[in-house]
Amino acid sequence: MSDFRYAVNVLPKPGILDPQGRAVELSLPHLNITTVSRVRVGRRVELTVTADSEAAALALVDGLAKELLSNPLIEAYAIELLEATSSAVSWAAGATQP
Amino acid sequence: MGGGGDAAVRIGVVVFPDSNSDVDALNALAVAGVEPVRLWHESPDLNGVSAVILPGGFAYGDYLRAGVIARFSPVMRGVSAFAAEGGLVLGICNGFQVLAESRLVPGALLRNRSLRFACKLVDIKPERLDSPFTRAATGKPLHIPIAHGEGCYYADEATLDELEANGQVLFRYVRSDGAPALDPDEPANPNGSLRAIAGVCNAAGNVAGLMPHPERMSETILGSDDGMQLIRSLVISAAERDAARGPAIVGGTR
Numbered sequence: 333m334s335d336f337r338y339a340v341n342v343l344p345k346p347g348i349l350d351p352q353g354r355a356v357e358l359s360l361p362h363l364n365i366t367t368v369s370r371v372r373v374g375r376r377v378e379l380t381v382t383a384d385s386e387a388a389a390l391a392l393v394d395g396l397a398k399e400l401l402s403n404p405l406i407e408a409y410a411i412e413l414l415e416a417t418s419s420a421v422s423w424a425a426g427a428t429q430p
Numbered sequence: 431m432g433g434g435g436d437a438a439v440r441i442g443v444v445v446f447p448d449s450n451s452d453v454d455a456l457n458a459l460a461v462a463g464v465e466p467v468r469l470w471h472e473s474p475d476l477n478g479v480s481a482v483i484l485p486g487g488f489a490y491g492d493y494l495r496a497g498v499i500a501r502f503s504p505v506m507r508g509v510s511a512f513a514a515e516g517g518l519v520l521g522i523c524n525g526f527q528v529l530a531e532s533r534l535v536p537g538a539l540l541r542n543r544s545l546r547f548a549c550k551l552v553d554i555k556p557e558r559l560d561s562p563f564t565r566a567a568t569g570k571p572l573h574i575p576i577a578h579g580e581g582c583y584y585a586d587e588a589t590l591d592e593l594e595a596n597g598q599v600l601f602r603y604v605r606s607d608g609a610p611a612l613d614p615d616e617p618a619n620p621n622g623s624l625r626a627i628a629g630v631c632n633a634a635g636n637v638a639g640l641m642p643h644p645e646r647m648s649e650t651i652l653g654s655d656d657g658m659q660l661i662r663s664l665v666i667s668a669a670e671r672d673a674a675r676g677p678a679i680v681g682g683t684r
Contacts, residue, residue, distance in 0.1 A: 348540070348584065349540065349543065349582070349584075349622070351541050351542070351543055351544070351545045352541065352545065355545055375494075400494070400498065400502070401494070403495060403498070403531065403538055405537070405538045405584075405585070405586075406538045406540060406584060
C-alpha cells in the first residue's frame with residue numbers, strides 16, 4: 333500500500349453566478365488594477381489516499397469529488413496529484429508541503 | 431387539539447447537530463394539534479411517524495456546502511427510504527438544502543446574490559393549492575421570515591422548464607402586489623432565485639422544500655400565523671395517508 337496526496341479543485345461551473353468572484357472583481361479598481369477579469373472563487377480540498385495503486389487512488393478520489401466534494405449541478409472539479417509517497421513515510425513527517 | 435388536528439398523527443422533526451429551528455417546528459406541530467416527534471440524526475429509524483420535517487439551521491456547521499454532510503447521516507437513509515415509498519417530507523431552509531444535496535428535490539441553493547445573510551420577512555405565493563403541502567393554504571401571499579445565506583435557487587433552464595410544466599414549483603417570492611419577483615436583483619426576490627422560486631417539490635409530489643420559515647409564523651403572538659397554512663396542509667395530508675394505510679397496530683402507548 334502507498335500513500336497518494338491529491339488536491340481537488342472545485343469551481344462554480346461556467347455560467348453559474350459566482351457572487352464571490354464578482355465581489356473580488358469589483359474590488360480590483362480600488363487597487364488600480366484594470367487588467368484582471370473573469371475572477372472565479374472556488375474551493376480546494378487536499379487529501380491523502382492509501383491504496384494499492386495510483387489508479388485505485390485516483391478512482392476513489394474521483395468518486396469522492398463527484399459524490400461529496402462537489403455538487404455536479406453547479407460545480408466542476410479537477411484533480412491534481414500532489415505527490416506519491418511510500419507508506420513507510422508519514423505525511424506529517426514529510427514536511428515538504430508548500 | 432387546539433389546531434383541530436388529529437392527535438393520533440405523529441410527525442417527526444429531524445434534529446441534526448446545529449439544527450436551530452427544530453424547536454419552532456416541534457411547536458408548530460403541537461399548535462396544529464398533532465404529536466411532534468424528535469428524530470435524532472444518528473438513527474435511521476423514523477419511529478413510525480406519518481411525515482417528516484427537516485428543519486432550519488446549519489446542519490453539521492454547513493461545512494463544505496450547506497446540507498451536504500447531512501446527506502450522509504444515518505437519519506437520511508431512513509428519510510430517503512421513507513420518501514421512496516411515498517412518505518411526506520418537508521424541508522425548511524437548511525432542510526431544503528439537505529433535500530437538494532440529497533437529490534430528493536431538484537436544483538441547488540447557491541450563495542445569495544447579495545453575498546449577504548438575508549434575515550427578514552418576505553412574501554411568497556403558493557403556485558398550486560392541490561399539493562400535500564399547500565392544500566390548506568388560502569392562495570394569498572404568505573408573509574413569513576427567511577434567514578439564510580445560501581438560498582438562491584438554481585437549476586438549468588431545461589430543468590426549470592420541466593419543473594414548471596410538471597407543477598413542481600410550489601412557491602415563488604412575490605412583490606407587494608402579488609406579482610412574482612422574477613428579476614433576481616429586485617428587493618422582493620431576497621436571494622436572486624431563478625424564476626423567483628422559493629420552494630419546489632419532487633416529481634412524485636411527496637417531497638418538498640422551501641427557504642422561508644412557515645414554522646416561525648405559527649401563532650398570532652409571533653406576529654402572524656400565516657405559516658400554519660402550510661403546517662396544517664402537512665398535517666391533513668399525513669392524516670389522510672395514515673387513514674389510507676388503515677389503522678396502525680399500536681402497543682397501547684400512543
